[in-house]
Amino acid sequence: DEKSVLLRERLDISVTGGYVPPPILSFSSSNLSAKLLENIESIGFELPTPVQMQAIPAALEGKSLLVSADTGSGKTASYLIPIISHCLGFSCDQLSERKPLAMVLTPTRELCVQVEEEAKLLGKGLPFKTALVIGGDAMAGQIYRIQQGVEMIVGTPGRLVDLLTKHDVDLSDVSIFVLDEVDCMLQRGFRDQVMQLFRALSCSQVLMFSATISPEVVKMARSIAKSLVIISVGKPDK
Numbered sequence: 484d485e486k487s488v489l490l491r492e493r494l495d496i497s498v499t500g501g502y503v504p505p506p507i508l509s510f511s512s513s514n515l516s517a518k519l520l521e522n523i524e525s526i527g528f529e530l531p532t533p534v535q536m537q538a539i540p541a542a543l544e545g546k547s548l549l550v551s552a553d554t555g556s557g558k559t560a561s562y563l564i565p566i567i568s569h570c571l572g573f574s575c576d577q578l579s580e581r582k583p584l585a586m587v588l589t590p591t592r593e594l595c596v597q598v599e600e601e602a603k604l605l606g607k608g609l610p611f612k613t614a615l616v617i618g619g620d621a622m623a624g625q626i627y628r629i630q631q632g633v634e635m636i637v638g639t640p641g642r643l644v645d646l647l648t649k650h651d652v653d654l655s656d657v658s659i660f661v662l663d664e665v666d667c668m669l670q671r672g673f674r675d676q677v678m679q680l681f682r683a684l685s686c687s688q689v690l691m692f693s694a695t696i697s698p699e700v701v702k703m704a705r706s707i708a709k710s711l712v713i714i715s716v717g718k719p720d721k
C-alpha cells in the first residue's frame with residue numbers, strides 16, 4: 484500500500500517478488516515477546532536499522548528472503564530475532580524433547596562464533612539454546628551438545644555436511660535455514676555443500692543475506708527458494 488511505498492522510499496529499501504508487511508519503525512511494533520524486547524534493549528539496540536525494519540517483519544511472516552545490505556548494517560539480528568521468536572512458539576510444550584529448529588550457515592568459523600555470541604545475548608534468559616558446528620573443536624562435543632537439546636545450530640558448510648552423516652543427530656525439525664554472506668559463500672566454493680545441506684533438510688523458510696547481489700547470488704537463492712522475496716537496502720556495495 485501507499486504507506487509502505489513511501490516508507491520504503493524514505494529508507495532506501497526496495498522489495499520485489501511478493502508481498503511483505505511494511506517496515507517496522509520500532510522493535511516493539513513487531514509483536515515480539517517482552518523478554519526478547521528486553522534483551523534487545525539491554526544490548527543497546529534502541530531502534531531497528533533499515534534492514535531490520537524490513538527484514539524482521541518479512542521473516543516473521545514466514546517468507547523466504549534474499550536480503551542485501553551493506554556490511555555493518557545489522558543483518559545478523561535481522562535473522563536472529565525472527566528465529567528466536569519462532570523458537571519461543573515451540574518451547575512451552577516441547578522443553579523435554581528439544582530438537583534444532585533453525586540452522587545458520589556462515590562461511591567462516593569466526594563469523595559463526597560472532598553469530599552465536601549475538602544469539603546468546605538476544606536469547607538470554609529464554610528457552611533458546613545454540614550449538615556451534617565448526618572445525619577446530621572435536622565434533623563429538625558439538626554433537627553431544629546438540630543431543631542435550633538446542634534450538635539453533637550455527638556452522639560452516641563443511642562441518643555441517645559432516646554432521647548430516649551422523650545418524651544420532653535428528654535434524655528433521657529444522658524449518659528455518661539461514662545462509663549468511665551468500666556472496667562470500669559462493670566465492671569460497673561452498674555452493675555444492677550448501678545445496679547438499681538444503682536438500683537433506685525440509686525447511687519451510689530460507690533466509691539469505693549478502694552484502695553484494697550478483698547474478699550468481701540471485702541464481703543460487705532462486706534455486707533454493709521457489710517463492711523468493713528480494714529486499715535491498717541502500718546502494719549495493721561495489
Ligand code: ADP
Nearest residue numbers: 528529530531532553554555556557558559560
Ligand atoms: P552485518 O551482518 O550487516 O555486517 P552486523 O549484524 O554484524 O552487520 O551488525 C554490525 C554492528 O551493528 C554490530 O556490532 C551490531 O551489534 C550492531 N547493531 C546491529 N543492529 C543494531 C541496532 N538496531 N542498533 C544498534 N546497533 C546495532
Ligand code: MG
Nearest residue numbers: 558559663664
Ligand atoms: Mg553479517
